[in-house]
Amino acid sequence: MSEEKKEVLLEVKHLKKYFDVETNFFGKPTAVLKAVDDVSFKIYKGEALGLVGESGCGKSTIGKMLVDLYKPTAGEILYDGKDISKLSTKERRKYCKDIQLIFQDPYASLNPRMTVGDIIGEPIRINKLMPDDQVEDRVTYLMNCVGLANHQRNRYPHEFSGGQRQRVGIARALAVQPKLIVCDEPVSALDVSIQAQVLNLLDDLKEEFGLTYLFIAHGLNVVKHISDRVGVMYLGKLMEVADKREIYDNPLNPYTQALLSAIPSTDITKKKERIILTGDVPTPINPPAGCRFCSRCFKKTEGCDTVIPELKDNGNGHMVACHLYDK
Amino acid sequence: MRKKQQVQTTGEALEKPESQIRVMWDTLKKNKAAVAGLVVILFFLFLAVMGDWLAPYDPEYSDMGHTFVAPCRDYYFGTDQLGRDIFSRVLSGTKISLFVGVAAVAYSLLIGTVLGSVAGYFGGKVDSFIMRCMDIMLSIPSILLAITLMAALGKGLDKAIIAIGTVSIPEYARIVRSSILSVKENDYVAAAKVVGNSDRRIIFHHILPNVVSSIVVRATLGISTAILDTAALGFLGMGVQPPMAEWGDMLGRARTYIFSAPYTLIFPGLAITLAVLAFNLFGDGLRDALDPKERV
Numbered sequence: 001m002s003e004e005k006k007e008v009l010l011e012v013k014h015l016k017k018y019f020d021v022e023t024n025f026f027g028k029p030t031a032v033l034k035a036v037d038d039v040s041f042k043i044y045k046g047e048a049l050g051l052v053g054e055s056g057c058g059k060s061t062i063g064k065m066l067v068d069l070y071k072p073t074a075g076e077i078l079y080d081g082k083d084i085s086k087l088s089t090k091e092r093r094k095y096c097k098d099i100q101l102i103f104q105d106p107y108a109s110l111n112p113r114m115t116v117g118d119i120i121g122e123p124i125r126i127n128k129l130m131p132d133d134q135v136e137d138r139v140t141y142l143m144n145c146v147g148l149a150n151h152q153r154n155r156y157p158h159e160f161s162g163g164q165r166q167r168v169g170i171a172r173a174l175a176v177q178p179k180l181i182v183c184d185e186p187v188s189a190l191d192v193s194i195q196a197q198v199l200n201l202l203d204d205l206k207e208e209f210g211l212t213y214l215f216i217a218h219g220l221n222v223v224k225h226i227s228d229r230v231g232v233m234y235l236g237k238l239m240e241v242a243d244k245r246e247i248y249d250n251p252l253n254p255y256t257q258a259l260l261s262a263i264p265s266t267d268i269t270k271k272k273e274r275i276i277l278t279g280d281v282p283t284p285i286n287p288p289a290g291c292r293f294c295s296r297c298f299k300k301t302e303g304c305d306t307v308i309p310e311l312k313d314n315g316n317g318h319m320v321a322c323h324l325y326d327k
Numbered sequence: 328m329r330k331k332q333q334v335q336t337t338g339e340a341l342e343k344p345e346s347q348i349r350v351m352w353d354t355l356k357k358n359k360a361a362v363a364g365l366v367v368i369l370f371f372l373f374l375a376v377m378g379d380w381l382a383p384y385d386p387e388y389s390d391m392g393h394t395f396v397a398p399c400r401d402y403y404f405g406t407d408q409l410g411r412d413i414f415s416r417v418l419s420g421t422k423i424s425l426f427v428g429v430a431a432v433a434y435s436l437l438i439g440t441v442l443g444s445v446a447g448y449f450g451g452k453v454d455s456f457i458m459r460c461m462d463i464m465l466s467i468p469s470i471l472l473a474i475t476l477m478a479a480l481g482k483g484l485d486k487a488i489i490a491i492g493t494v495s496i497p498e499y500a501r502i503v504r505s506s507i508l509s510v511k512e513n514d515y516v517a518a519a520k521v522v523g524n525s526d527r528r529i530i531f532h533h534i535l536p537n538v539v540s541s542i543v544v545r546a547t548l549g550i551s552t553a554i555l556d557t558a559a560l561g562f563l564g565m566g567v568q569p570p571m572a573e574w575g576d577m578l579g580r581a582r583t584y585i586f587s588a589p590y591t592l593i594f595p596g597l598a599i600t601l602a603v604l605a606f607n608l609f610g611d612g613l614r615d616a617l618d619p620k621e622r623v
Contacts, residue, residue, distance in 0.1 A: 067521045093523065101521045109514035113536045123522035169518070176522060 006044040008081075009180060009212050010066070010099075015039045015075035017061050021285060033285050035061040037236035038075070040311065043180065048206065048213035050227030050244070052220055052259070054281060058236040059216045060104075063182040066214065067101045097127055100173035104185040106165035110157035116143075116168050117153030123175040142171040145208070146201060163194035167201065174205065180212045187222060199225050221263055224248065232256045235284055235292040238311055242318040252320040254299045291323065299324060354616040361612020367605035375422040382415035387570040395588045405590040407581060413591060416572035417598050423573045424602065427488055427557045428550040434492035436546055439499025444530050446500065447507030458504065461497035469494045470559055477565040484567055491556045495549060502545050506538035513537075540617040547610025551603035558599070574599050 017036040020029035036058040043049050051059045064070045066077060068084070077084045084095055103109035110119055121139045124130060130138060140150045146167040157165055166186060173181050183202065187195040203226055206213060217223045223230055224244065231241040232255065240253040251257045258275040279296045282288055288295045290305040297304065304323055311321040355361055374381070383403075390410035398405040404413035446457040464472065476490035510516065511534055519533045557567065558575010567573040574595040581591035 064517075069517055069520060096521070096523050101518070103514045103518060105514055109518050111515040111519070111533055111537070122519075122524075126525075126528065127523050172518065172522065 006047075008042050009045045009079070010043045011040075011078040012042075012062070012066075013040050013076045013078065015062065015065065015077065016073045017058070017065060017070060018073045031285050034236050034287060035284060036065070036072075037287075039233075039236070039238045040075075041231055041238060041241055043212060043214060045179075045212055046210065047228040048215050048226050050215045050217065050223030050230040051233060052217055052223050052230065053233030055218060056281065056284065057233045058284075059218075059233050060184050063101065063184045063214060063216050066180075066182050067099050068096055069101075093127075097176045098179045100176060100178040100181050102166075102169050102173050102181060102183045102186045105189050106162050106169055107189070109169050110165055112157055115154050115156055116148070116160070119157070119168060120153075120171045120175055123172060127176055129176065138175070142174055145174065145205065146171045161194075162190050163198060166190060166194075166198055170198075170201065170205070174209065177209075178211070180214065182214045182216070184216045185218065186215075188218065195222070196225075202226060219263075220248075220259055232259065235281065235287050237292045238319075238321065239293065240318075240320045240322075241311070242320075243316075246316065246318050250318075252314060252318065252325060253293075253322045254297050254324075255293045258298075291321075351616040355612050358612040358615060360608045361616075364605040364608030364610075364612065367601060368609055371421055371425060371602055371605070374418055375425050378418035378421050382412075382418045384412035384415045386411065386415040386419040386572045388412075389570075395584070395591075397588075398590055404594040405588070407577070407588075407591050408584060411570075411572075413577075413594050416577060417574065417594050420572040420574045420577065420595065421598070423484070423567060423571065424554045424557065424575070424599075427484065427491065427567075427573075428553040428602075430488045431492040431495070431553040431556075432546050432549045434488060435495045435549070436499050436542070438492075439496045440503050440535070440542065442496070443500035443503025444507055444535065447504035448511060448526065448530055448534065454504075457500070461500050464494075464497045470556070473556060473560060474563065474565065477560060482565055482568060487557060487560055487565065487567065490560070491553050494556070495552070498549075499542070499545065502541060503538060506541050507534055510534050510537045540614045543617060544610045544614045547606045547613065550606050554599060554602060 015036055016034070016038055019033040019035055020031070021033045022029065022031035024030050039058075039062065041049070051062065053059050061070060065072050072085075079095055079098070082091070084092070087095055110116075114122070117136075117139050120142055121135050124135050124138055125132070139153060143150055143153060148164065148167055148171070152160075157168065160168065166189075170186075186202065187198050190198060199222070202213070205211060213226070215223060215226055220230070227244050229241065229243050230247045232239045232247070232253065234255050240247065240251070240256050242252075247256065248260065251260050258277050261273060261275040275298065277296045277298070282292075282295055288305060290303070290307050291297070291309050294300050294304040301323065307323070309321045309323050309326070311319050312325070314320050314325050355365075379386075388411065390406070392410065393402070393406050394408055394410040396402050396406040396410075402412050402414065404417060406412055407416070442457050442461070446454040467475075473490040473494045476493055477486060480486040480489060507530075516529060516533055519529050524533070555575060557573065558578060561567045561573050561576030562579030567576055569576070577595040578592055578599070581588070581595075584591050
């Protein structure tokens with residue numbers, strides 16, 4: 001992202017999603033899983049915001065809330081400045097059309113009983129985006145965009161490889177001409193050799209269609225390839241958000257530092273210090289008080305385990321939630 | 328890869344859409360047992376249509392001078408206690424048995440599928456309410472429930488269909504619900520939601536086609552159960568009314584003569600067994616043929 005004026009496409013404010021994992025006889029929750037706990041961030045038009053974190057940290061839950069598959073427990077999602085929970089039915093339809101999702105598992109995300117052509121064409125038909133006789137041409141165009149041949153359109157998903165299926169999933173997301181695509185670990189189910197292809201494809205499509213991405217992944221290396229900015233999540237909290245270069249060159253949060261040190265280096269001359277974290281990720285049902293990371297943090301100081309650090313701008317748009325940078 | 332690919336307008340021709348029915352038939356053909364089942368079903372269907380025309384005697388005509396005639400050239404399957412030709416009665420019964428079986432299953436399948444889909448898809452209170460009602464129905468012995476319904480509705484073939492159909496609604500509702508519960512967790516259902524499908528469209532276009540196989544198998548088995556239930560009702564003096572010929576009813580009435588004139592039971596019994604077996608074999612083959620993942 002250059003320094004030009006950035007337009008906010010979507011903003012998330014104090015978003016929370018709690019799941020009741022246990023209820024007593026009267027239906028009152030006795031144990032609550034805090035999947036996403038007070039997360040705020042902005043997505044600018046035309047950028048790719050990467051969201052990384054370990055499994056179970058709530059990144060997919062955020063993605064699902066954005067596409068309206070989950071209802072937030074609290075907080076707001078502002079799209080074009082409007083709270084999506086307060087949209088009229090008509091505006092809501094438009095919102096749902098503008099935000100699409102690419103799924104993690106290409107084997108589960110395609111209906112096995114529909115041909116690929118039908119899968120891609122369906123969103124156009126049900127949203128009545130164009131007359132029926134033009135849908136076929138549009139499907140052809142989309143299939144070509146994602147690198148599938150038109151003659152394959154009457155095949156069923158099971159006749160395709162994982163990479164090809166993910167391309168179908170991408171074409172389906174593109175079919176409604178969305179503005180923002182939430183990519184929920186779109187390559188983690190794929191072979192490493194295919195991952196790069198799909199990532200390049202996503203990159204190309206972003207340019208071609210003027211898309212904005214929220215790119216969810218569990219490794220910083222995948223996100224590095226495609227994102228402009230990166231957010232790091234841990235146990236339902238956003239720990240750090242910054243421009244890609246900032247995050248990779250100058251990680252502030254100890255958790256980010258530990259994550260980065262875990263990326264294997266191909267440069268043998270560069271000696272990297274590996275930060276080994278001890279202990280396991282605490283359960284999100286009963287997270288540590290104070291900073292979520294305090295139980296494993298190697299820079300823990302007094303107060304870390306009592307006061308929750310807020311996500312604050314540490315200059316240059318580098319947001320970090322850590323008491324080390326309290327001024 | 329990085330450059331946009333040329334739009335392919337020429338070159339490879341568009342593959343012909345695989346016709347669903349064609350592919351299904353191809354798969355089914357490979358299953359010998361299913362084909363045998365289908366042949367028998369078609370044979371019974373043929374008898375159902377042509378039965379009255381093929382029958383050498385009036386199936387309801389009682390010739391008291393010729394009771395308990397063992398199978399011979401004049402009476403292929405013998406005659407019963409009232410001197411009626413069993414061969415003609417079996418032929419004529421085909422139509423009733425098949426019709427009641429299919430109609431009862433269609434009726435309970437329709438209602439069961441709708442109830443099960445709604446319960447499974449929406450969950451929560453709706454689910455609890457529907458399924459508790461189904462549980463109550465299941466807690467009453469099915470034949471007892473059918474008799475009660477018959478008592479309330481009155482005699483007759485159409486009432487029998489409703490009674491037998493209603494009794495098996497909970498089974499279909501349960502099967503559909505549990506299949507839907509597992510299918511709706513799939514990402515493609517979430518995907519359908521994200522691109523803007525309505526709930527109804529998701530149920531009918533994305534979920535139900537994926538649970539069809541288990542329903543179809545259950546339904547084909549259900550036809551045989553329905554045939555047997557009809558027989559039980561007939562035996563109890565409800566449902567099909569004498570002198571109309573119906574396999575189960577014939578079986579029930581000939582029960583007393585099992586030792587003295589076994590042929591009065593053997594032939595209608597054989598007909599039931601054969602029909603039930605045919606539906607089961609065919610249903611099994613159909614399940615494989617309906618699953619695109621099984622296709623090679």
